Structure formats: structure tokens, C-alpha cells
């Protein structure tokens with residue numbers, strides 16, 4: 138499937154004025170596949186040979202310069218399908234020998250995007266012209282790599298300087314920021330930084346670039362090889378300070394990741410010891426990084442994320458999303474006080490964006506003006522979509538859906554933000570089953586990227602396609618799942634909390650669990666999370682699971698006991714932690730008494746082995762039950778692809794993307810190992826750990842959970 142895209146070509150067109158226009162053509166993003174690079178080299182050589190060519194302009198077809206190296210080529214190396222990545226890594230020759238050292242000048246004409254290898258091609262040109270909307274950046278770190286895969290060919294050492302050009306164009310600090318955050322800059326900013334030489338409207342792009350190239354060839358403009366620019370480089374002393382600061386930041390923000398530090402090392406080496414020394418380091422580092430588990434995981438996430446938009450029988454029907462009007466929102470509440478509070482929360486969230494400089498005052502006012510409050514259904518007669526978001530109470534939801542059916546127009550999508558309740562139950566008293574759908578946002582909804590779209594057997598494909606479109610437009614990541622109690626994410630979350638409580642009752646230190654799980658890469662451990670969610674919600678959700686999956690629910694009274702004592706989590710300032718005015722969490726020695734009481738009610742004795750459980754075992758005992766539930770979710774067809782659960786776990790649970798998502802991570806252990814561990818624990822600690830039939834089957838076959846199952 139992905140292989141078919143590693144094609145592409147370039148065209149060359151020589152104008153009367155003596156400029157050769159080379160165009161990269163490889164839809165959809167003009168990535169630099171092996172074929173594109175070979176063709177680019179051929180086109181360049183032709184332009185250099187021809188006497189009627191004085192200068193060269195390089196651009197991308199259909200308003201996109203280039204989305205960078207072909208990422209599926211990395212995947213092939215990582216899967217061991219290509220031993221020596223040579224054929225797909227020709228950028229070095231193109232960048233150095235052919236382009237920058239050529240005897241005719243080149244100018245890049247950038248529209249749309251110039252990312253990764255795409256920007257490197259542009260930086261190896263002698264000037265760059267861009268449109269105002271073009272986005273330029275080096276996002277390789279998002280793939281667990283560093284910029285500069287040209288370095289993979291040792292033979293061409295002299296010509297390749299991947300991480301070396303950007304600092305020389307925009308300065309070390311800005312270059313590091315761009316690489317470490319993977320953020321792009323737009324045309325005007327790129328101009329101000331010195332990354333591009335001029336910004337022009339799209340219709341003038343190619344003509345200005347051609348004139349610029351002629352001007353260079355006829356010495357009316359300077360001929361600049363970015364690699365040899367020095368005026369943007371800081372003094373060595375200042376540079377060292379910048380590197381020190383960048384390292385401290387990288388370590389603080391992503392303590393489990395090595396590649397940001399490698400990137401800093403490589404840039405530093407190039408500055409301190411010169412580009413050639415930097416190059417050797419880059420070469421070695423890239424070789425290691427492209428095969429690292431982090432890069433494998435992040436490349437898997439890249440493709441899996443895009444895979445969530447492809448749902449057999451839904452997105453392949455040629456349906457066009459219906460227009461949902463852009464997007465006035467009516468907030469309906471039961472009384473004025475709640476309504477004002479709701480609007481106030483939205484206002485506060487938006488205001489905090491303005492304060493952080495992420496939103497202008499003008500956009501703030503416009504956005505807020507789209508929100509209206511209402512206490513009745515009168516204004517619902519011409520809405521396109523409703524999202525119900527009341528408490529998890531089945532009869533209340535049923536009543537609301539009956540009302541919605543009465544007041545809303547017949548085309549209106551009726552969505553519920555329920556996190557656990559079966560949608561068939563919610564819509565039971567209506568005749569609108571085909572337009573009932575789950576739109577499950579994750580708390581805090583304005584921050585968490587996942588939108589779990591829940592379809593029932595009756596939900597119409599059109600409604601699903603519509604909601605996927607709305608999800609994308611409001612910048613969420615929609616993942617479509619099937620209907621069941623808890624859907625995909627909360628079903629995976631439930632054993633996460635349950636395993637933690639089971640371990641605590643058997644003697645593992647509660648705060649140690651949170652520490653180990655945070656160190657593993659989760660944004661917070663299960664107990665800190667329970668405090669954030671609030672015990673009321675946690676207990677209500679738990680009840681749904683007790684009712685529906687009784688046999689594998691670990692029944693503990695720890696939460697109810699604490700709630701009885703008015704410890705309800707963060708909002709009551711007391712939960713598993715104590716909270717000060719700034720919501721900073723502090724462990725509470727008092728907790729021991731609740732644990733002991735819960736333990737005695739459960740009839741559980743402290744297991745001395747668990748009391749000294751190593752970190753590795755804590756991670757496995759918390760996450761293997763999550764894997765087990767994910768396997769059930771997949772086997773029941775709730776998730777279309779196992780890789781969808783990887784995305785759901787990353788976007789909805791905060792599972793670290795650099796571990797590839799829950800199923801991909803599980804495959805790094807192998808189904809056999811996970812099965813045997815769960816089986817062993819189920820004998821000692823009960824049914825909660827019992828491996829499911831799907832895992833047993835994968836284990837018996839020695840088969841992986843993600844790969845080979847998706848396609």
C-alpha cells in the first residue's frame with residue numbers, strides 16, 4: 138500500500154530566458170522518494186550540461202515544495218526489509234555534489250511546505266523565495282530522527298551537512314528551537330529569520346525565483362552557499378551556553394528520549410569542530426537512530442495516525458461530509474447559574490490562550506461571540522448537530538434523546554459524550570438510531586487530542602463521515618470505534634486503575650506506583666489521575682464495569698471508603714494526595730488507614746514479594762492487563778485495526794508515543810511473554826489477570842498483535 142507511493146519524478150522545462158525550472162512531482166506531498174531523488178539528480182545534471190541553461194529554479198508541483206524524505210523508506214529499513222538503506226538515501230549527492238557545488242546557481246521556489254529533506258534541498262540552493270503561507274521546518278525529531286539523512290552514504294562525506302545548514306542561516310538558538318520542537322515557520326517569519334530571501338504571492342513565485350536565479354548568475358545578487366555562512370553563528374562561548382540551556386530543557390521535557398540530545402550534540406560538534414567533524418557524528422548517530430525502538434515507534438505512530446481515517450465500509454463509499462455550519466454553538470443548561478458557569482469556563486480557557494500569546498484578542502472575541510447560552514430547546518430547531526454531555530445517568534440521557542428527537546430537525550446528528558454507557562441504551566426510546574453516535578471527548582476536552590467516535594450497528598455511514606470531518610476541523614484526532622460499555626479508551630483505562638488498586642492492596646506502595654508509571658512516560662500515574670478525574674466519576678464509571686464485566690473486575694472499597702470521608706480527589710483538595718492552593722500534589726501518610734481498611738474488607742494479605750516489586754514488574758503488572766483488555770476490544774471488533782488502539786492509547790490515555798502505543802509496545806515483549814505473565818499472576822491474584830482468548834491464540838501461534846493483522 139505505502140510502497141506504491143515511493144515513485145514520483147521531476148520535470149525540467151527550460152525557458153527562453155535561460156532558466157531551467159525543475160519541478161518535483163510525487164503526490165500527495167512531493168516526498169523525496171528514491172525515484173524522485175534519482176530524477177532530481179538527472180534533471181540537475183541535464184541543466185548543468187545544457188548550454189542554454191544559465192541558472193536553475195527548483196519547485197514542487199501543485200503548490201507544495203516537498204514534505205521531505207519518504208518516511209515509508211525508513212519503515213522498510215526498520216522492518217529489516219532493506220538492509221543497507223542506500224537506494225533510498227541519495228539526498229546527499231543531490232544536496233552537496235550536484236546542487237550546492239554546481240557551477241550554475243539554484244533558487245528554491247517554495248509554496249505550501251518545505252519540510253525535513255524538502256527544506257534541506259531548499260537550503261542547499263543559493264537563495265530561497267517563498268509564499269507567505271508556506272510552512273518551513275525540520276520535523277525529523279518527531280520521527281525519532283535527526284535532520285540530515287544524506288549522511289547515510291559514507292562515500293559522499295564531503296558533500297553532506299544535514300544538521301549544519303539551518304544554524305548557519307538562522308542562528309544556533311533558533312535552529313535548535315526549530316529542530317527540537319519540530320515546529321514550522323511561515324514565509325514572513327522565515328524571511329525575518331534569514332531562512333528565505335524574499336516572500337511573494339503564489340502567482341509571482343516562479344517568475345521572481347527565475348529572475349533571482351538569473352540575477353545571481355549575472356552577479357547582480359550574491360551567490361551564497363549557506364554552509365559557508367558565518368555571520369549568524371554566535372561566539373564559541375555564547376554557543377556553549379545555548380547548547381547547555383538546550384540540553385537542560387530537552388532533559389526536563391523528555392527525560393526518556395535520547396535523540397533530542399543527539400541532535401544538540403551533532404549541531405554542537407559542527408559548530409565547535411567544523412562541519413566535517415559534525416558530519417561524521419551525524420552519520421554515526423543517524424545510523425543508530427533510524428534503527429532505534431523510539432524511531433520505529435514514532436514512524437509507526439505516523440502511519441497509524443493516518444490509518445485512522447480509513448475505515449472499510451465507511452470512508453471508501455465516496456461519501457462527502459455534509460457541511461456543518463461554521464460553528465455557532467448553543468450551550469443548553471438546566472438553570473442560569475450553571476449556564477453562566479459553563480460559559481465562564483469556556484471564556485477562561487480562551488483567555489488563558491490569549492495570555493499565553495496563542496490567540497489574538499480579536500480571535501478571542503470572535504470565538505466567544507459564537508457561543509450562546511439557552512435554557513430551553515427552542516433554538517434547537519435548525520441545528521446540525523447536538524452533543525449531549527450530562528452526567529453518566531442512563532434514564533436522564535434517555536429523556537434528553539427523546540427531547541432532542543422532538544426539537545431538532547430530522548437531519549441533525551444526535552451525539553452523546555458518554556464515556557461508558559452503551560449508545561443503544563441511550564437511544565432506546567427514540568426512532569433515530571441511524572443518527573445516534575458517540576462523540577467522546579477526553580478531559581480536559583480543550584486540551585486532549587482524541588475524539589472517540591462511537592458507532593452502533595445502526596449509525597449511518599454518512600453520520601460517521603460527518604462527525605469525522607467535524608472532529609478534524611476542530612483539530613481533534615477522530616478514532617472510530619464500535620459500541621460497548623466503556624468503548625475503546627475507557628475499557629483500556631479501567632484495568633490501568635484496577636491493577637494499581639490491586640497492587641496497593643497486596644502491598645505495593647501507592648506513591649511508588651505513580652512514580653514508576655510517570656517515569657515510564659505517562660503524564661501521571663493512576664492515583665494522581667483518579668484524583669484529577671474525581672472519585673464521583675471514577676466510582677460511577679466503575680459501576681458500569683462491575684455490571685458488565687463482573688468476572689474480571691477487581692472489587693475494592695478503597696475509593697468508596699475515601700469518598701465517604703469526603704476525600705473526593707483534587708476538587709475536594711484531598712484524594713490520594715493532598716492539594717495546596719496551587720494544586721500541587723503532596724503524598725498523605727493518612728492514606729495508610731484507608732488502605733488497611735480496604736485490604737481487610739477484601740480479605741487480602743500483604744504479599745512480601747509485591748512489597749518489594751521491582752520497577753519493571755510494576756510496569757508490567759499495570760500495563761499487561763491494559764494490553765489484555767485492548768486485545769479483547771480488538772477481538773470483539775470494537776477497534777477496526779489494532780493500530781487504532783495505539784492511537785487511542787496515545788491520544789486518549791497519554792501513553793507515550795515514543796513507545797508506539799499500547800499494542801505496538803506489547804509486541805516489543807511478544808504475545809507469548811505477556812500471556813505467560815498474565816497466566817502466572819491470575820493463578821496467584823485471581824481472575825482480573827486472566828489472559829483473554831485472543832491473547833492465548835496469538836501466543837500459541839507466536840504471532841504479533843499489531844503487524845500483519847491490520848491489512
Ligand SMILES: C[C@H](O)CC(=O)SCCNC(=O)CCNC(=O)[C@H](O)C(C)(C)COP(=O)(O)OP(=O)(O)OC[C@H]1O[C@@H](n2cnc3c(N)ncnc32)[C@H](O)[C@@H]1OP(=O)(O)O
Nearest residue numbers: 166168204205206207208209252253254276284285286443
Ligand atoms: C532528510 C531528512 O533528514 C529526513 C526527513 O525528511 S524525514 C521526513 C520529514 N518530513 C515530515 O516529517 C513531514 C511528514 N508529513 C507531515 O507532517 C504531513 O503529512 C504534511 C504536513 C506533509 C501534510 O499533512 P496533511 O495535508 O494533513 O496530509 P497527511 O494526511 O498528513 O498526508 C497525506 C499522505 O501523505 C503521506 N505522507 C506525508 N508526508 C510523507 C512523507 N514525508 N513520506 C511519505 N509519505 C508521506 C501520508 O502518509 C498520507 O498518506 P495516506 O494518504 O496514504 O494516508
